[in-house]
Amino acid sequence: MAMINAKSPIVPKIGRPTAGEPVSLPHSVEDVTIIWFDQNMDESINPDDVEETKTLLRKINDYVLFFSKPEPCLDYIKTVPKEKIFLITSGFYAVEQLDKIHSLEQIDSVFIFCVFRGKYVPLMEKYSKIIDIFTEQKDLMESLATNVELVTKQATVFGLFDGKQRPTRYLTRESASFLWFQLLTDVLKTITASDTKNQGIEEMLKHCQCYYRTNRVELTNIEDFRKTYKPEDAIIWYSKQSFVYRSVNKALRTEDIDALYTFRVYITHLRSRIAYQHNQLRRTCRDAKSNIIRLYRGLKMTNGEISQMIDNIGGLISMNGFFSTSRDIEQAVRFATKPSSRNNVFGVLLEIDGDINLDKMIFADIAQFSTYPEEQEVLFDLSTVFKIVHTELDKTRNLWVIQLSGIVKLFFLDMYNDQCLY
Secondary structure, three states: OOOOOOOOOOOOOOOOOOOOOOOOOOOOOOOOEEEEEOOOHHHOOOHHHHHHHHHHHHHHOOOEEEEOOHHHHHHHHHOOOOOOEEEEEOHHHHHHHHHHHOOOOOEEEEEEEOOOHHHHOOHHHHOOOEEEEEOOHHHHHHHHHHHHHHHHHHOOOEEEEOOOOOOHHHOOHHHHHHHHHHHHHHHHHHHHHOOOHHHHHHHHHHHHHHHOOOOHHHHHHHHHHHHHOOHHHHHHHHHOOOHHHHHHHHHHHOOOHHHHHHOHHHHHHHHHHHHHHHHHHHHHHHHOOOOEEEEEEEEEEEHHHHHHHHHOOOOEEEEOOOEEEEOOHHHHHHHHOOOOOOOOEEEEEEEEEEEOOOOOOOEEEOHHHOOOHHHOEEEEOOOOEEEEEEEEEEOOOOEEEEEEEOOOOOHHHHHHHHOOOO
């Protein structure tokens, strides 16, 4: 079992703290934060193995933290309620500490790395977030990579709005958040209109260089972006799923105003290119005399999230970000039904009627720009609003099917603007 030295954490922008000591940590732009906790970290006698482990972890996820004492580890976890944390720990720590943190929403998954698997198997019945118990580093890394990829593809936050609600003071928390994000994207557009391309892009790149300063691959990508980027390339860079994709999506998912301001120019470029490609698609569909394109998205949702959908049929839903879908139903179904180590999620297939004639429904076929054109990806513009039309359980495929459609007018924004929300 590799022992990791806490004096050399894989964290950009910080120095070398004393083992287990609390440090001032930068915000992660990854969808996942990996925390490795082991009380025996400082007793490592195999530095080569330690460095190899660090390299392997960085390939899986750029944001990795190491702790050797429980107090700073627990303190950090409690300060990041919006993060998704993958906790790697020894069996001993799992026995001692999981009762304190297992119920925290930010703890997404727990990976136990130990010498004797059988000793800790009973923990899997007690704690549902334990993915597995590993005795080999290779098996641990493979499981981490699989689950990080799953979360990255899954990382979509949605907001719900009940159209029957009227005065602002009576809004539910979900509806208020929904309206706030719609207004935020409008403000972002206004700010960017007075910006200059070079100033905003360079500000973004300096921010990314600071964050990824220990990641040679991303530093190379950043320099390539600086030398070659044009606004017309916004979709191409987004589809690469490199530093741009991760940073922008994380800022949108967490509604981080500072980060959104940093990426304001690129976000505007991306929206403009989606609108341009949407007009190209509109011409193609008109020639084919068809205005509806059926699109799909496979994902995992908790029972609580599914219940929200069922309870809000006829209501509105918006994704906090650019929303990726596919023309290929089989691919979406495969993802929705993909086995998951989490026992609190269920497969969901979103069926979306993309109407090219609706001014409020902007989407683009980006397969030609994608590294994986076979995915037949169609990308919706930022914070597109859908109506929840129907939900049903498909017992044959063992998944929920949720049908969504576009809307003609965002009447509620005008209504709440009149009430002086801002």
